[in-house]
Amino acid sequence: MTGLTRRELLRAALAAGASAAGLSACGRGDQHTSVSGDWAPGEPLPWRNWSGIERCVPARRIAPASEAELVALLCSGDFALRPAGAGHSFSGLVPSDAALVFLDSLSGVISADPASLSAEVWTGTRLWLLGPALAAFGQALPNLSDIDYQTLGGALATSTHGSGAQLGSLSSRVTALWLATPGGELLECDAERHAEVFHAARTSLGALGVITRVRLANRAAFRLVERSRFVELDALLADLPHERDANRHFEFYAFPHSDVALAIATNETDLGPAPTVDDDPEAILLLRSLFRWTRALPGVGMRLYDAFLRNQPSSERAGESYAVLAHPRTVRFNEMEYTVPAEAGPECLRAILAEIRARDLPICFPIECRFVCKDDVWLSMFHERAGFSISIHQFQDEDWRPYFAAIEPIFWKFEGRPHWGKLHSLDAARLSALYSCWSDFRRVRRSLDPRGRLVNAHLAQILGA
């Protein structure tokens, strides 16, 4: 949801809707809802993830000041540990009652090579700082995720991605990595040195050790212009191959209970500073209020909702690539994402929208659909298969379980692979059928961590470790 004008229109519609329905504009649906906290000053400090559903009280928080200090720590005892990243994952990759490792001190660009347009980067670097840091060397990542709060290490461990039929996940840009193993070695890995470890570690789930730095294959810094417009979903799906191929990045959001979609095409531009519409990350709350009020109007409500979306104006954002590709997300949510084969994407989406309508699920959070290029990373969701990633969200203050449980079986019918950092219910037996290199990954993991120092409850379930 972008555009100040759009927000103004939403406000106007809400005021009109409230008046027509005899409701106060300060009704429950308008209010942010805080997390119901369970910590008070003086108690042991918990760790919690971004959305608040994953939590633990670690015995130790380890923040090594250097790579050497991290390796020494790993040698110093046989304690269990988990690398924590920025805590943005919705799945249980991080929680541990033992030790959590934070690489905040290992942050920034170490070196950059202008000839090969590559850079060596500490994995504790937050993505939102990586863009400007690479730009200082005239470089940029070819693609970036929609959210940039994560650490680079966390994003790589989960095969985090953006959108673009010719663009792979962040993991696919790694040409070398340095892995601090549970045994206390520092392995430098690439396609030739420790090649199997390299293929496994580019998307590692944090199960192989702690990756301290990587070499990224970048490109010259560039600018993008993002154009968003509301369109008919049927027309969009009919024209999807063209949109996919005609734009550097193309993604869209489908609106449950509506026949409208928000199409977002992003392309390179050599224009200078252009009029830029700022992101409006809280517009989604206004959409929720509009949905609730129109839904309460018997007979005509959903038609009003649909008509309102249909008449939204288009918008445009422009700027440096990293500033356009990422969006601030200040309304928290929980998320499930599966990647299905690219050609099956539209059919899978239609099945999801039909299920929401058939069950009359009260869902208004738009469904995000993105194309991603195939790659050769063993546990990437895009391994040897071009993907169509479908993300469903629920507001953080609402129960995500009934919605996600209703939709997840649809993903399974389409041989979907779950995003490692997002919610899903698959176990090792079912995941193994989705990845041709599954047993290779398990073998490498066992060789690096035979005692299971890095295995928490979630990894035990999904890896069968």
Added chain:
Amino acid sequence: MRAISRKSARARAKLTCALVCLVAACACGDDRKPATPSPLEPELVLTYQSVCASCHARAGTGAPLAGNDADWSQRRAQGGDALLEHTVNGYRGMPPLGGCGRCSAADLRALVAYMAGIAEAAR
């Protein structure tokens, strides 16, 4: 490796200075009177710029801007304990722990005080 670390440390120090200046500039940009920030320990400056600044130095995210008295005056009135509790548990758009998993309660209290302009004695 040691040489790389020193180089990286220098680069980080330069980046930190630049970002702190940028934050100060952002916070003053719209004529809202800045509070006098509580001093921040050097090791927390990096935490501030890599974690807190992603929202608290970026206008339009809904987060109160660091050092901006108009944004913080009512929040300060709730007291340091309440702000710390909100930070740890997550509050509205702010994630639990303010997104800083490595931070101790004392770190978080200092970061909140810095952004909110709470004097050291009143934390």
